[in-house]
Amino acid sequence: MERRSVLAMGAAGAVAVVAGGLGAAAPAFAQTGGRGAKPVSGDPQSLRALGAQINLPIGSALTPQDITQWPQISGGQFSVVTGANAMKWETVEPARGQYNWTDADQLMAFAHANHQLVRGHTLLWHNQIPAWLTSGVADGSITTNQLWGLLEQHIFTEVGRYRGRIWQWDVANEFFTDGNPSSLNPDDWWIKALGPTVVPKAFQWAHQADPGALLFYNDYNITGEDGTNAKHNAVYDWVRQLQDSGVPIHGVGTQAHLDTQYGFDPQRFQQDLEHFGSLGLKVAVTEADVRTFVDSPQTQVPTDSLAQFAQPFEYAAMLEAAISVPAVISFTVWGFTDADSWVPGVFTGEGAACIYDVNQQPKQAYYSMQKALELAHGAPRRAAPPRA
Numbered sequence: 001m002e003r004r005s006v007l008a009m010g011a012a013g014a015v016a017v018v019a020g021g022l023g024a025a026a027p028a029f030a031q032t033g034g035r036g037a038k039p040v041s042g043d044p045q046s047l048r049a050l051g052a053q054i055n056l057p058i059g060s061a062l063t064p065q066d067i068t069q070w071p072q073i074s075g076g077q078f079s080v081v082t083g084a085n086a087m088k089w090e091t092v093e094p095a096r097g098q099y100n101w102t103d104a105d106q107l108m109a110f111a112h113a114n115h116q117l118v119r120g121h122t123l124l125w126h127n128q129i130p131a132w133l134t135s136g137v138a139d140g141s142i143t144t145n146q147l148w149g150l151l152e153q154h155i156f157t158e159v160g161r162y163r164g165r166i167w168q169w170d171v172a173n174e175f176f177t178d179g180n181p182s183s184l185n186p187d188d189w190w191i192k193a194l195g196p197t198v199v200p201k202a203f204q205w206a207h208q209a210d211p212g213a214l215l216f217y218n219d220y221n222i223t224g225e226d227g228t229n230a231k232h233n234a235v236y237d238w239v240r241q242l243q244d245s246g247v248p249i250h251g252v253g254t255q256a257h258l259d260t261q262y263g264f265d266p267q268r269f270q271q272d273l274e275h276f277g278s279l280g281l282k283v284a285v286t287e288a289d290v291r292t293f294v295d296s297p298q299t300q301v302p303t304d305s306l307a308q309f310a311q312p313f314e315y316a317a318m319l320e321a322a323i324s325v326p327a328v329i330s331f332t333v334w335g336f337t338d339a340d341s342w343v344p345g346v347f348t349g350e351g352a353a354c355i356y357d358v359n360q361q362p363k364q365a366y367y368s369m370q371k372a373l374e375l376a377h378g379a380p381r382r383a384a385p386p387r388a
């Protein structure tokens with residue numbers, strides 16, 4: 001796959017953490033609004049506390065390991081969380097009709113206990129769909145009509161289960177290609193199976209299942225990470241068409257997976273965030289990380305000496321751009337620790353993409369984000385996020 005594109009923080013016990021089980025249902029925050037997500041960490045220098053000062057929730061994707069092994073960081077540093085895999089279709093319905101909500105419920109309970117908002121990720125994507133679904137379509141045992149029904153059921157079941165408790169849902173993920181992004185990818189698994197109306201349908205169903213959730217389209221290389229605006233422009237035009245035809249889409253998520261070998265243009269990044277915002281949409285940075293070449297997947301020491309400068313710079317530049325664009329309502333990193341980052345497994349020879357190292361020690365990238373937030377006093381006024 002080609003993509004151009006804490007100090008154990010907080011005194012022990014500073015945050016309430018739970019390692020499993022479904023906590024009491026949180027109030028439907030979408031209706032409560034108002035006072036903003038308050039940090040529960042006693043540490044005023046945590047990313048979440050600093051973000052709260054400017055009403056910008058700072059988030060991370062979390063794995064079950066993050067929740068059980070490093071709850072002080074998972075709970076103390078972030079005010080919005082995303083399941084790295086917990087809510088993907090193959091996770092929640094590994095066998096047809098047999099649901100497994102263990103990881104998703106664990107994430108929801110952890111978020112509730114730590115007063116964190118949740119980004120649901122993701123309902124409609126060509127990856128990480130169950131094998132029973134893909135093989136059934138391939139061998140004809142699942143007909144087109146049945147596939148429509150299964151998708152509808154999937155969306156209503158999952159979105160309905162967490163109704164009122166998910167702030168933002170990534171309804172559709174990665175429907176454009178890098179090579180020729182002029183239209184939806186005709187070779188996308190869903191487009192081939194059901195045609196392009198599958199995307200608006202998914203938004204409509206998700207909206208019916210949870211009218212209070214903000215519904216996002218999420219993709220990578222849509223804020224200039226590859227040095228061009230081709231994919232950005234294609235997605236912009238398409239999203240505008242969706243809006244014009246009354247599809248309930250409320251936001252665009254830019255994944256923002258950077259790689260030090262490609263460079264980065266913060267100004268273009270900011271302009272593209274603004275451009276999406278000009279559609280009247282919310283914008284979220286959903287999966288930020290900055291990978292680089294490393295010595296080994298275990299130790300992940302950068303081999304390029306410039307990486308130690310490029311990474312903190314690029315993290316800070318992304319965050320500063322987000323801070324400066326009022327339409328941006330959250331900034332999420334795709335995992336906080338190199339110890340369980342997705343990067344080494346997907347990009348051969350690369351790693352060290354996160355803000356904490358393989359031993360959960362904060363890196364310069366962490367401090368650069370902290371500094372960017374500390375210095376954000378003149379940031380545009382944002383509406384307070386919902387309470388969590």
Ligand code: XIL
Pocket residue numbers: 084085173255287342
């Ligand atoms: C990644 C997870 O982090 C990995 O654990 C998993 O093996 C593959 O998927 N874009 C997305 C995310 O939208 O869902 C992906 O997450 C990373 C790329």
